[in-house]
Amino acid sequence: MATDPPLPAITIRQYAPGDADRVWAILHEVFAAGETYAYPVDVGREDALAGWTDAPAQAYVAERDGAIVGTSRVMPNQPGHGSHVANGSFVVAPDAAGGGIGRALGAHALGAAAALGYRAMQFNLVVSTNHRAIALWESLGFHTVGRLPGAFVLHGEEVDALVMYQRLDHLAADPAG
Numbered sequence: 001m002a003t004d005p006p007l008p009a010i011t012i013r014q015y016a017p018g019d020a021d022r023v024w025a026i027l028h029e030v031f032a033a034g035e036t037y038a039y040p041v042d043v044g045r046e047d048a049l050a051g052w053t054d055a056p057a058q059a060y061v062a063e064r065d066g067a068i069v070g071t072s073r074v075m076p077n078q079p080g081h082g083s084h085v086a087n088g089s090f091v092v093a094p095d096a097a098g099g100g101i102g103r104a105l106g107a108h109a110l111g112a113a114a115a116l117g118y119r120a121m122q123f124n125l126v127v128s129t130n131h132r133a134i135a136l137w138e139s140l141g142f143h144t145v146g147r148l149p150g151a152f153v154l155h156g157e158e159v160d161a162l163v164m165y166q167r168l169d170h171l172a173a174d175p176a177g
Contacts, residue, residue, distance in 0.1 A: 008064050008065050009064070010062050010063070010064050010069075010100060010101055010104040011062070011063045011064075012060050012061070012062050012063075012072075012104060012105065012108045013060065013061060013063070014058070014059070014060060014061075015053055015059035015060055015061050015071065019061050019068060019071075020049055022061075022067075022068040023049065023052070023053075023059075023061060023068065023071050024045050024048065024049055025093075026068070026069075026070065026071060026091055026092075026093045027048050027049070027052060027071070027091055028045070028048065029093070029094055030091045030094065031043055031048065033094075034154070034155070035127070035129075035130070035154060035155075036127050036130050036133070037089075037091075038125055038152065039051075052071070052073055052089070053073070056075050056076055057073040057074070057075040058073065058074045058075065058112065058116065059071065059072070059073045060072045060073070060074075060105070060108065060109070060112070062092075062101050062104060062105050062108075064096070064099070064101070068093075069092065069093045069096040069099075069101050070090070070091060070092040070093060070096065070101040070102065070104075070105050071090075071091050071105075072088060072089060072090045072091075072105040072106075072108070072109050073088065073089050074086050074087070074088050074109050074112050074113050074116065074118075074121075075087055076118075077121075077122045077124070084117075084118060084119045084120070085118060085119065085120045085121065085122050086109075086113040086116070086118035086120070086121045086122070086168075087121070087122060087123070087124065088106070088109040088110075088113065088121055088123065090102055090105045090106060090109070092105070097132075102132075102133070102136055103136060103139075103140070106136060106137065106140050107140060109121070110140065110141075110166070110168065110171055111171060113168060113171075114168045114171035118168055119167065119168055119169065120165060120166060120167045120168055121142075121165070121166050121168060122163065122164070122165045122166075123137065123142070123162075123163065123164040123165075124161075124163055125148070125151065125152065125161045125162075125163075126161060126162040126163075126164050127152045127154065127159060127161055127162075128147070128152075128159055128160040128161060128162055129154060129159055134162065134164075137164050140166075141166045142164040142165065142166045143164065143165060143166065144162045144163070144164055145163050145164065145165045146162065146163035147160050147161075147162055147163075148160060148161045148162070148163065
């Protein structure tokens, strides 16, 4: 039985301004679908990129074979007394889905958040119908700590959203993860 050749390695690095066109293309395709992010489906390029990459966010890109195939950001979940908890966001190019990019971005974000001094990471709005993402986050150690009934409108219908959370103490003790 023949096996598929291994996929090329994924490299994750800090976002740079020269990445804007490709990151926008990925964000636009996913946001316009309206299935996983609360951004308006018609969000403009400048607003989307600013929201994704401007401080206090730390934005990253995932590359495979030199092409950007995904992006993530780590930022405080709340200001002030809630700023010790990170928030993370992740978008993989739809044509690259299923290739381990989301997992690599998620694992990287956990390590980056710990290295930046965050003590936990929280996702505020994981759409309950996004089964692939929920399974990924659970496999990376996240737990559902809340369910928000009807908090997301998917194709005109209200669906629940999950709040997912993970302490980072185990990563702070071992920054390599």
